[in-house]
Amino acid sequence: MSSGSEDLEHLISRFLDREITARERSTLDETIRSDPQAARLFAQTVELDRRVGAALRAARERAAAPPVEPAGAAGLHPPEPGLRPRRGPQRAVAPASVALQRHPARLPIRWLTPGLACVWHSRPRLCDRRLPMRWLTLGLAASLAGLFLLVPPQRGGPGGRSPGNSEGVRAASLFAPPVLGDAYLPDSAAAAAPQVRLEETERDWLVIPSPQPGEFLVVEVNRTQIRRVGIQQDF
Amino acid sequence: MQDAPADVDALPVLVAEAQRGNRRAADRLVREHGGWVRSVVFGVVGRWDLVDDIVQQVWTQVWSRLPTLKDPQRLRSWLCSVARNAAIDAGQARQRRAPVALEPLADSLADESGRSPLRTALDGELQSTLLRAVEALPVHYREPFVLRHLEDWSYQQIGEMLGLPVETVETRLVRARRLLREMLKDAIEP
Numbered sequence: 001m002s003s004g005s006e007d008l009e010h011l012i013s014r015f016l017d018r019e020i021t022a023r024e025r026s027t028l029d030e031t032i033r034s035d036p037q038a039a040r041l042f043a044q045t046v047e048l049d050r051r052v053g054a055a056l057r058a059a060r061e062r063a064a065a066p067p068v069e070p071a072g073a074a075g076l077h078p079p080e081p082g083l084r085p086r087r088g089p090q091r092a093v094a095p096a097s098v099a100l101q102r103h104p105a106r107l108p109i110r111w112l113t114p115g116l117a118c119v120w121h122s123r124p125r126l127c128d129r130r131l132p133m134r135w136l137t138l139g140l141a142a143s144l145a146g147l148f149l150l151v152p153p154q155r156g157g158p159g160g161r162s163p164g165n166s167e168g169v170r171a172a173s174l175f176a177p178p179v180l181g182d183a184y185l186p187d188s189a190a191a192a193a194p195q196v197r198l199e200e201t202e203r204d205w206l207v208i209p210s211p212q213p214g215e216f217l218v219v220e221v222n223r224t225q226i227r228r229v230g231i232q233q234d235f
Numbered sequence: 236m237q238d239a240p241a242d243v244d245a246l247p248v249l250v251a252e253a254q255r256g257n258r259r260a261a262d263r264l265v266r267e268h269g270g271w272v273r274s275v276v277f278g279v280v281g282r283w284d285l286v287d288d289i290v291q292q293v294w295t296q297v298w299s300r301l302p303t304l305k306d307p308q309r310l311r312s313w314l315c316s317v318a319r320n321a322a323i324d325a326g327q328a329r330q331r332r333a334p335v336a337l338e339p340l341a342d343s344l345a346d347e348s349g350r351s352p353l354r355t356a357l358d359g360e361l362q363s364t365l366l367r368a369v370e371a372l373p374v375h376y377r378e379p380f381v382l383r384h385l386e387d388w389s390y391q392q393i394g395e396m397l398g399l400p401v402e403t404v405e406t407r408l409v410r411a412r413r414l415l416r417e418m419l420k421d422a423i424e425p
Contacts, residue, residue: 006409013409017383019390044420045412052415053384055365060274060385063283 008038012045250307265294268311271386272318275396278381279322281370285329293321315396326374368418376411379404 011028014020020028032039210217252260269290276289296317304313369377379393390401390408397404 009409009413010405013405013412016412017390017405017408019405044416048416048419049412051361052365052369055362056369056381056384058362059283059366060277063286064273 005041008041009045012042016046016049246310247307250301250304250310254301254304261298268314271382272314274382274385275315275318275378276322277385278378279319279374280326281372281374281377285325289322289325290318292325293318296321312396319397365419368415371418372411372414376407376414379407380411383408 008028008031011020011024011031014024015028028042032042206218208217209215249260249263253264272293273286273290276286276293277283280286280289293314297314300317304310369381372380378397379399382388382393382396388396390404393399394401394404399407
């Protein structure tokens with residue numbers, strides 16, 4: 001774009017923004033009078049600016065929320081010291097912000113197990129002491145998780161130890177394969193060693209389906225020996 | 236500048252009261268500055284349907300950070316900074332920034348019947364056409380343009396709020412109008 005037309009655009013813009021000086025105004029008037037193209041650019045820009053401005057202001061009026069009463073606009077005002085936030089009917093709150101107004105303890109409680117739901121339904125006794133429900137929930141969840149991890153269920157293979165299993169009976173958590181014992185199947189010459197590639201795994205065991213239906217291959221990572229195992233239960 | 240407190244000397248008192256948790260002072264701050272805060276947010280995101288939620292976040296941040304404001308005279312620029320940052324974060328999260336469309340907006344505005352944008356405008360959809368053009372502006376052009384039209388601020392006031400020299404504000408307004416003219420040249424007839 002030529003510098004002349006860019007200067008003209010600047011003059012027109014300053015005119016529209018009421019930043020134009022008297023000398024600039026006379027220059028602009030002279031240019032418009034002498035150049036029809038400049039006059040057309042001026043008219044286009046003025047009309048466009050007027051319409052866009054009107055559209056913006058009209059859109060703002062439509063989008064403007066109704067006036068917020070101080071007592072009803074939670075979230076727009078700081079909480080008064082010593083007072084709990086009000087939970088009365090809210091005005092002028094955007095739909096997405098309504099979720100912020102919900103009681104924080106209600107949402108997760110209903111998703112928990114029935115055992116915890118009983119705790120929730122017995123909350124009048126607990127609420128008498130004003131216990132924070134979310135902390136109680138977290139504590140119960142942590143206790144349950146600890147039970148699973150620290151007190152693993154005892155499992156043993158059928159028939160006691162296997163003579164070929166020098167490792168003996170070993171308790172396993174829910175996240176490790178069960179004690180196999182006699183579940184080991186005799187090695188079959190026809191069984192082909194699976195092509196398993198491990199890269200930087202910290203697992204001790206891998207369980208992968210065997211080509212034979214109902215059989216799984218339990219691969220101990222730190223050893224090269226592979227045995228085929230028939231597992232009768234789903235773990 | 237619109238929405239400015241009539242008594243500048245009262246501003247430190249107002250801010251100090253709001254910092255102490257005075258509800259009336261906080262209400263007054265929201266009333267006096269809520270309008271232009273919305274305009275600043277709209278200038279960044281370009282969509283009115285996003286403004287309300289972002290403004291809620293802005294005021295939440297304002298109340299939590301207000302004690303850190305040491306100079307009450309800088310309240311407006313501080314508020315503008317909080318509002319812009321919140322709007323930018325929201326905009327980045329949505330990734331709604333549209334590239335500059337130097338070719339006519341006609342191709343994107345033609346409706347299913349294949350009418351031209353001029354025809355669409357004549358059918359009473361001019362406002363939505365214009366608003367979409369504003370939304371399509373790059374954010375650094377849209378901000379001063381929106382503030383100029385919605386708040387009637389001068390170049391200096393816009394520059395102070397956005398941290399820009401006056402010449403830069405003027406240049407960005409010129410380029411915003413140029414882009415709008417390119418996008419809407421078939422929609423607007425003088």
